[in-house]
Amino acid sequence: MPKSITLYDYPKSSAAYRVRIALNLKGIDYQSVKVDLLAKDQSSHFYLATNPQGLVPSLVVGNQSIFSHYRVA
Numbered sequence: 001m002p003k004s005i006t007l008y009d010y011p012k013s014s015a016a017y018r019v020r021i022a023l024n025l026k027g028i029d030y031q032s033v034k035v036d037l038l039a040k041d042q043s044s045h046f047y048l049a050t051n052p053q054g055l056v057p058s059l060v061v062g063n064q065s066i067f068s069h070y071r072v073a
Helices: 014-024 045-050
Strands: 005-009 029-034 058-061 066-067
Touching: 029 045, 045 058
Parallel strands: 005 029
Antiparallel strands: 005 058, 058 066
């Protein structure tokens, strides 16, 4: 059974854009969920459970979250 893949992203995020390109080049089907940074959705309890740093993008494959540990000070 194939694992479900969900990409939490923001359309104007260059990092999320690169992840979308990679997924599309590989022909990987995924569901995209918009995280509205202007509305501070990245600070919601739901999103912080996915990515505790509150950064976009986050890729969830099955029950495992993949996200960057990099933050600009």
